[in-house]
Amino acid sequence: MTDFDRVIPRRGTGALKWDGAAARFGEEVLPMWVADMDFAAPEAVQAVLAERVAHPIYGYPWGGTAALAAGANWMERRHGWRPDPAHMLLVSGVVPGLFAAVRAFTETGDGIIVMPPIYPPFLSAVREQGRELLMAPLQRDRNGRYEMDWERLEALLPRARMLLLCSPHNPSGRVWGRAELQHLGELARRQGVLVVSDEIHADLAYAEYPHTPFPSLFPDSLLLSSAGKSFNIAGIGGAFAVLADDRQRHRYAAELRRSQIHEINLFAPIAMAAAWERGGAWQEGLRTYLAANAHHLGQRLAAELPALGYRVPEFGYLAWLDLRALGLDDGAIAQRLRHAGLGLNPGPDFGPAGAGFVRLNFGAPRIVLDEGIDRLCRACG
Ligand SMILES: Cc1ncc(COP(=O)(O)O)c(C=O)c1O
Numbered sequence: 001m002t003d004f005d006r007v008i009p010r011r012g013t014g015a016l017k018w019d020g021a022a023a024r025f026g027e028e029v030l031p032m033w034v035a036d037m038d039f040a041a042p043e044a045v046q047a048v049l050a051e052r053v054a055h056p057i058y059g060y061p062w063g064g065t066a067a068l069a070a071g072a073n074w075m076e077r078r079h080g081w082r083p084d085p086a087h088m089l090l091v092s093g094v095v096p097g098l099f100a101a102v103r104a105f106t107e108t109g110d111g112i113i114v115m116p117p118i119y120p121p122f123l124s125a126v127r128e129q130g131r132e133l134l135m136a137p138l139q140r141d142r143n144g145r146y147e148m149d150w151e152r153l154e155a156l157l158p159r160a161r162m163l164l165l166c167s168p169h170n171p172s173g174r175v176w177g178r179a180e181l182q183h184l185g186e187l188a189r190r191q192g193v194l195v196v197s198d199e200i201h202a203d204l205a206y207a208e209y210p211h212t213p214f215p216s217l218f219p220d221s222l223l224l225s226s227a228g229k230s231f232n233i234a235g236i237g238g239a240f241a242v243l244a245d246d247r248q249r250h251r252y253a254a255e256l257r258r259s260q261i262h263e264i265n266l267f268a269p270i271a272m273a274a275a276w277e278r279g280g281a282w283q284e285g286l287r288t289y290l291a292a293n294a295h296h297l298g299q300r301l302a303a304e305l306p307a308l309g310y311r312v313p314e315f316g317y318l319a320w321l322d323l324r325a326l327g328l329d330d331g332a333i334a335q336r337l338r339h340a341g342l343g344l345n346p347g348p349d350f351g352p353a354g355a356g357f358v359r360l361n362f363g364a365p366r367i368v369l370d371e372g373i374d375r376l377c378r379a380c381g
Contacts, residue, residue, distance in 0.1 A: 004289040021343045029343035032372045037232045037363030044278035064090045067269035074276035081216035083242040092261040094200050094239045095121045097224045101196045104255035110161040116351030119170045137353045144311030146172035157191040165197045171320040171359045173313025175209035185218040195221040201316050203230030206291045209314040219244040231275035238268030293362045317363030324356035340379035
């Protein structure tokens with residue numbers, strides 16, 4: 001069994017989260033920002049990588065297709081839906097895949113719907129490629145639970161060519177239910193809007209919130225995912241797309257080739273296949289550990305910072321914290337966090353709906369999380 005309580009120092013390993021924190025926050029901070037975790041990857045992944053590194057020639061790789069078949073089998077075991085491996089494409093990463101989808105299926109000036117607060121590249125994929133950003137902000141209830149804004153979606157869909165769905169949704173913490181996805185898909189289909197579903201966090205859905213792959217309901221949608229988040233191998237890179245329609249898939253594949261993002265590095269297929277074939281037990285242990293961290297964070301915040309808004313997320317390791325009751329602007333929040341030595345993602349990075357919020361990454365040993373909460377209390381006290 002993996003010991004998720006083990007603290008593994010990462011400073012000096014070239015880690016963005018740790019070594020890049022001082023440049024990002026202007027101080028040495030405890031980094032609880034960018035979405036990777038402070039846990040060792042599954043032993044099966046470490047072992048195949050060590051074996052490959054021991055061979056001293058690092059030429060062009062082969063084996064991506066076999067890795068995709070392992071991915072399809074994994075999806076079936078984990079989510080009860082098996083994409084046809086013939087419908088899968090390799091992509092260098094999920095974000096490059098999102099950007100490419102915008103280029104492949106829309107033209108300059110076309111409307112694309114996103115639902116903020118949202119993982120920032122969803123916004124830049126639209127804005128920086130000259131498409132019109134159509135925002136349908138999620139609605140937040142008194143308990144901090146986010147819902148889609150159906151009225152707004154219905155109003156925007158006739159003006160849109162594409163909808164970028166984050167499922168599960170970073171940073172709101174929601175795992176969209178089957179009925180919500182069904183409704184969304186029907187609305188989109190009625191208007192001929194292509195849904196691009198980024199499901200990179202899906203494997204980390206907690207037990208009470210089963211994830212539904214969007215193309216299992218609507219096969220004409222585009223799914224993007226990877227093993228990066230859920231097996232903590234994000235730095236290795238590599239992702240995959242699923243697109244069942246032959247014509248659409250050829251069009252997308254052509255865009256991937258044109259942008260030269262249709263290949264992955266030598267270590268990616270090896271790591272992905274090992275994760276999907278032999279990382280299942282590790283990931284189950286991880287989900288249990290993360291869910292316990294999520295609840296622990298909730299208990300401490302309720303006791304020590306009751307003014308803060310926090311709803312235990314439904315997946316993964318990202319907490320979306322509502323600091324608006326402190327009555328501070330985002331600059332003042334950032335300054336207080338910096339003085340307390342804590343590095344969190346500022347809410348406004350996730351779009352205008354993020355003002356007054358921060359995102360905290362609790363994918364770390366409990367003792368590190370507790371230090372982070374201590375610092376958060378100092379910042380907010
Ligand atoms: C929703 C979402 N999509 C994509 C990514 C990154 O994907 P990749 O590293 O494969 O580009 C992240 C990372 O945080 C994410 O949260």
